[in-house]
Each structure stands twice: as structure tokens, then as C-alpha cells.
Amino acid sequence: MWFAAEGRPKGRPTTKVEPVTIDVVTIFPRLVEEALAEGVVARARESGKLDIRARDLREFTDDKHRSVDDVPFGGGPGMVMKPEPIARAIEAVEAERGQASAVILMTPQGRRFTQAEADRLSRMDRLIVICGRYEGVDERLTEMKVTDEYSIGDYVLTGGELPALVLIDAVARLVPGVVGDAESVAVESFSGGLLDHPQYTRPAVWRGREVPPVLLSGHHAEIDRWRSEQRRMRTLERRPDLLTADEAGASEWSEPSGANSSADQERSASVTTQARRGAGVPADKSKEKSDEGD
Ligand code: 4FV
Secondary structure, rough: OOOOOOOOOOOOOEEEEEEEEEEEOOOOOOHHHHHOHHHHHHHHOOOOEEEEEEEEHHHOOOOOOOEEOOOOOOOOOOOOOOOOHHHHHHHHHHHOOOOOOOEEEEEEEEEEEOOHHHHHHOOOOEEEEOEHHHEOOOHHHHHHOEEEEEEOOOOOOOOHHHHHHHHHHHHHHOOOOOOOOOHHOOOOOOOOOOOOOOOOOOOOOEEEEEEOHHOOOOOEEEHHHHHHHHHHHHHHHOOOOHHHHHHHHOOOOOOOHHHHHHHHHHHHHHHHHHHHHHHHOOOOOOOOOOOOOO
């Protein structure tokens, strides 16, 4: 249930009456509990903004070996997680908490988990997260019960617990009131689709290395300008895939007055060309110095 205080800008309500509930179905409940026992997420659990519980999958088995996996039909290496224990775990959680807003399976076959997805999930009331192990989960369970399959990256882990913890951490910090200063959640990497600007703190000179003077200038407009240029340049350089074609195209933003050294100008020119290539924008011949140097 959301409760938006009068007069607050539309958009993200500031307070939530009931806690966001997240139930994690796993064969290693202690691993999950340990990881959620420190820091911002632990404090949010104590303050009742988050109600996160690890559910031991073996409690939902009915054979004396409490088995959660079996051999794959069609043969092949490894084991597959049985559908019934997972289905019973989900149904038990929903009987206790009400129907889930989303039943999430962490798997390399899922769509890539992103900040936008974290934002979407953080607006929901009840999440159930299934942690796969072995070769994965029986497909019939996924078809019957799972609403969202997410991958945290194109590599294979030994289990879905760490991906589940990544998702929980990314979602939890977006729940209103979990991170003290909402401002820091509002402006950060990927919010606005760009990488973050470089950060500096005291001392102003560290081992002979200075902080960019603009940051010590007190000119907030100049500082904001420098930071947004840094965000754009870094994104062009490191993650042109994050930029839409015209953003990469429009990267020939006019040089800020003085904030950037000639080195920066040089870099941005070459960066622009690279990025245009990265973002699949045909190279602008006139700009490019041909290799023949004519
Ligand atoms: C994974 C990933 C991942 C695959 C086999 C668990 C493991 C085992 N999950 N993003 N990458 N899962 O590697 O989400 O079942």
C-alpha cells in the first residue's frame, strides 16, 4: 500500500506502510541469511521496511533423503532440480504472505538483470526468488510458476544464491526509506542511462595527484556541467552500447569553456569516432584523419 504525502512531486511515493517481502527459496538458507545480515539491507530489515526470509527447499520434500534433485531425462551430465519441492515452497509462501507480485528464477537463460528491472521490482510488494543449483530447474516448474527469469551475466555460477543476492541488494536500495538519502539513489550510475562521473574526496592532493580544480571551485553550475560531461565521455569510452545512436552521434557536444584541457578535447574527438563505430553510427569521414595522413 503506497502513501504519497500531499504536495510531494509525482513519481516515487516516499513511504510504504507494509514492508516489501522477499522470500528466497534455496538449499543453502544460511548462505543467504549471512549475506543479508550486514549493512543497509540488514538495517532496513530491522526497521521493518524489508521482510526478507530464506526458505530451506528441503523442508518442502517428502522423501527420507529430502532430495531436491534427480537425473536428467534424456541422459547427460549433472542433476536437475525437481519441480514438486519448489512448487510446494512457492505455494507455502503465498499461503502465508498472499499471492506473489513476481516469482523470479535466477538463471543464465534469463534476460539480463538491469537497473531498470531493479526499479520495476522495487515497486512491488511481494517477491519470491528461486535459486537454481546443479544443471538447473525442471522446465515445467518454470512454465507453471515463474513470472521472470533473470541472468546477472553471461558466465556460469555454481548456484543462483549469489545472483539472488545481487538482485535483492539492487532492489532493496530502491525501496523508499532504505537508503537514507534518496538523492543519492536518484542520481547515480545508469539512472539516466549513463555511467557515473569520477568521485574524489580529501585530501585535495594525494601522493602528488590533484583533484580536478573545477570541483574545488564552488561553481555548482560548472561542477554539474563538468560531471555531466564526464558521465557522457566515460559512457562513450567504456559503454557506447548504453548510448542510443543519436546520443553517440550527438556526442560532439561543444567543448565546455576551460573545464577541459586540450587533452580532453583530443580524447573526446577520438572517443567520438570510436563510439560512433561502437554505436553503429557510420564514421563521419570529414572528421576522421585517414591513415594515409593526407
Ligand atoms: C546464473 C547467472 C547462474 C547456473 C547453473 C546456477 C547457475 C546453476 N544465474 N545469472 N549467470 N546460475 O550462473 O543468474 O543452477
